[in-house]
Amino acid sequence: MVVLEVSPISTEELWSSVSDHWVLGHPPDQGLSLLSAQFGRAVNVRDALNQAMDEELERDERVFLLGEEVAQYDGAYKVSRGLWKKYGDKRIIDTPITEMGFAGIAVGAAFAGLRPICEFMTWNFSMQAIDQVINSAAKTYYMSAGAQPVPIVFRGPNGSSAGVAAQHSQCFAAWYGHCPGLKVVSPWNSEDARGLLKAAIRDDNPVVFLENELMYGVPFDLSEDVLQKDFVVPIGKAKVERRGTHITLVSHSRCVGFCLDAASVLAKEGVECEVVNLRTIRPLDVDTIEASVMKTGHLVTVEGGWPQYGVGAEICARVMEGPAFNYLDAPAVRVTGVDIPMPYAKILEDHSVPQIKDIIFSVKKVLNM
Amino acid sequence: ALSLQGARMVLSTRFFTDFTPQASFDIKKCELHRLEAGPSETAVLTREQGLQYYRTMQTMRRMELKADQLYKQKIIRGFCHLYDGQEACAMGIEAGINPTDHLITAYRAHGYTFTRGVSVREIMAELTGRRGGVAKGKGGSMHMYAKHFYGGNGIVGAQVPLGAGVALACQYQGNNQVCVALYGDGAANQGQIFESFNMAALWKLPCIFICENNKFGMGTSVERSSASTDYFKRGDYIPGIKVDGMDVLCVREAIKFAADYCRAGKGPIVMELETYRYHGHSMSDPGVSYRSREEIQEVRSKSDPITMLKERMLSNNMASVEEIKEIDVDIRKVIEDAAQFAISDPEPPLDELCNHIFANDLPMEVRGTNPWVKLKSVS
Secondary structure, rough: OOOOOOOOOOHHHHHHHHHHHHHHOOOOOOHHHHHHHHHHHEEEEHHHHHHHHHHHHHOOOOEEEEEEOOOOOOOOOOOOOHHHHHOOOEEEOOOOOOOOHHHHHHHHHHHHOOOEEEEEOOOOHHHHOOHHHHHHOOOOOHHOOOOOOOOOOEEEEEOOOOOHHHHHOOOOOEEEEEEOOOOOEEOOHHHHHHHHHHHHHHOOOEEEEEEOHHHHHOOOEEOOOOOHHHHHHHHOOOOEOOOOOOOOEOOOOOOHHHHHHHHHHHHHHOOOOEEEEOOOOOOOOOHHHHHHHHOOOOOOEOOOOOOOHHHHHHHHHHHHOOOHEEEOOOOEEEEEEOOOOOOOOOOHHHHOOHHHHHHHHHHHOOOOO | OOOOOOOOOOOOOOHHHOOEEEEEEEEEOOEEEOOOOOOOOEEEEEEHHHHHHHHHHHHHEEEEEEHHHHHHHOOOOOOOOOOOOOOHHHHHHHHHHHOOOEEOOOOOOOOHHHOOOHHHHHHHHEEEHOHHHHHOOOOOOOOEEEEEEEOOOOOOOOOOOOHHHHHHHHHHHHHHHEEEEEEEOHHHHHHHHHHHHHHHHHHOOEEEEEEEEEEOOOEEEEEHHEEEEOOOOOOOOOOOEEEOOHHHHHHHHHHHHHHHHHOOOOOEEEEEEOOOOOOOOOOOOOOOOOHHHHHHHHHHHHHHHHHHHHHHHHOOOOOOOHHHHHHHHHHHHHHHEEEHHHHHHHOOOOHHHHOOOOOOOOOOOEEEOOOOOOEEOOO
């Protein structure tokens, strides 16, 4: 994260005012123009997703978007803003509130030669349609012995938001990450969002694309390379966001940012963290994780979802079963969301998700500091 | 009530040139819902068509009976839902649509797999789980696919939104094709079917929703499952047609009407085919705890679709008894040959285990049952 000196208000005041805007998901117009003046093209995650979809819709006429409010409302979270105006009713389709029906329709369209992007307003609602995602999409290529591919992307915001309570805050990375036949990706920043969405749309297989609402308004610098129309981030490859030597932090989605913040704090105490951004949940890039653990000898996984049978649990199991185990100087541990339905009150919600101090605490415990 | 048209058997031999090239038959008028006019009440059948329909339906019949035999011998395992009794539905539909149209059904799918172009050999070898099966042994009874045929689907009702999606693709691509999406009376109460009706009607998708009403959803009669058993009316705002599903000509005329309707851009249409299955729900169901043997016998003797067609052909001098017998003998050979293949073909090789997870992808590693087993997967 970048801190700017801007008069007349103090950095802290700017940071808290800007981060409030960003956390609530409204476009931080002030923030963007300030950043771009300093660092070149800053694009927030929402716009990165929007541009990726726009470019892929233009590139391949078989691509289309359907979901609730994606067209005339410009998207419940404005991710599809402007697309209906540009592409019209045929390619940007507003659906009734019938997830099972429209997810099935999307899969059927993929069977018959189109390349649908099916939006779930949040991944919580995908539970209504999960049979279509798993049984109709994920398993079909296998059941047909390769006769019937299913080139579909399911996308939408996943995990906790702010104040939306238990039924709207669940993380589905572990649920979908469990199933063969699916690719499951979980971008953190704008480069991830842009590159992974393009890769997902171009992939001939069902991709579960887990976004994060609290990241939509957060801007990141995108280089010219990243802004090229054919820029893709390969699915199945993690990225080392920060090199370090003492401990490996493995995370996905918004928690990657927290890991980097924790790493900055820990660096002042002489602890250098290596931060691995998974980018893809399934297939898991075990090689990158193992290489890092073999270098640092210590592992902490960080995720927003619940601990039991979660992403961190899988990472730890894989490290146990592979060559990296022999390099561990301490047991691997997980930092996760608290094992409860998400409460509403702010103080309770804040204490239900991993905070930077939780990551710092766990790192120090693992390093026996 | 289901009943055959009256027929006389003609037992003398004839020269082929003596046969009637085609005849026109009066067929049962369809009950209509929200339609001013319905399918034609007469059907023209040519000799060629008649022989083709007979051959196809008889092949389906014999194939299912052979599957029954193989299942009892434990050569077929797992689920096996047989279609005998319902042949006129699959045949009539195929006769009324084009090969370029699309079709999707549920798990009682062997008949449709055949009418959509898969050989008996490949179907039976799939049932016995061999490498020569249409899905290389990886799908089984409920998961067979062909061009413009999307299975074979195991989850009750899920195939209906899928079918509506195929229809969306047809509309999107502007190819003038339609999709036939089938479901049973048991599935007819599924919420996702009503969700599909809504979207298909809203967007005027070229989708023909067809309820094959064979009176029982597993062991539950329609009276015990459905507050309304007028399945052709359940589309509410969508027009519906109720069809005698034991009469292949009735089915054909109805589907022709429905396909024309959809192709004209008028939106979806619902059809209910009244039909009957002789077997129980699946091979593990004797089929007599929830219905009587007498009822089954009555349908067999009075409404059998193959018998009905045969008697029409014979009584109108469109075929001879010998000719029909020859076809039967030929079909028996085809079935025997297919069964032999299905029994003798080897099972899929173990290195196929992990293939076909992803399409158009680089080879990848798949974890076996323990961490030391690393298996290979190719597209």
